[in-house]
Ligand SMILES: Nc1ncnc2c1ncn2[C@@H]1O[C@H](COP(=O)(O)OP(=O)(O)O)[C@@H](O)[C@H]1O
């Protein structure tokens with residue numbers, strides 16, 4: 001018999017179990033650990049840190065991580081803005097069940113809505129800025145002076161800004177935005193990205209001089225769908241060890257329901 005799960009009317013999608021308040025206990029604990037550890041890697045004197053989330057390739061769990069990180073930060077009482085900076089294949093609005101709405105690209109051309117309109121329905125202090133209309137020149141926009149101005153303004157209003165970005169190895173967007181963010185979180189999906197892709201990703205980021213705040217080892221599983229602390233020792237993961245060693249890492253378990 002099929003297990004019945006409670007579904008919120010606005011989250012009728014298959015990834016709802018991997019997001020914010022629908023997270024299972026172990027996953028939630030890992031995101032809280034990530035939140036705690038960020039306190040150690042973020043610059044201390046910064047008023048509103050801007051945290052970029054990227055990876056080497058698509059599908060590694062950047063957007064999932066960006067949603068959940070911004071959620072646990074807000075859950076802790078901070079005023080948090082999640083920005084969909086993946087102006088090529090935006091996914092935050094869809095993940096959050098937000099119907100057509102204005103977003104980042106509208107703010108960039110000065111026709112954004114009032115900030116209040118971006119407040120999430122889940123937490124009063126959690127705001128979500130979708131991508132807006134897809135522009136022809138995402139890299140240029142993300143690296144533009146106008147983008148820097150918009151971020152500077154938003155920094156006066158929020159305690160944290162989390163920016164979901166496209167993957168480093170596919171386009172230069174994540175590198176383009178580097179100068180205006182405090183640091184980057186790199187999501188690594190276990191057994192997904194190849195060593196040379198990861199190397200390329202880190203090399204690019206290092207060239208851009210962005211501070212790497214840490215790596216999230218996404219979808220770590222002990223085969224039963226639950227969190228395994230020692231997974232990194234197993235085959236398929238050991239080859240990434242060098243990066244964890246250097247930048248620190250956090251594991252987020254795979255949801256059982258999502259396993260193929
Ligand atoms: N830890 C996880 N457990 C189960 N499914 C996950 C996990 N992380 C991501 N996913 C799923 O994998 C797919 C890709 O994730 P997404 O966050 O959209 O990746 P990206 O933004 O890097 O392209 C989505 O369907 C998402 O729900």
Ligand SMILES: [Mg+2]
Nearest residue numbers: 062063086091
């Ligand atoms: Mg994404």
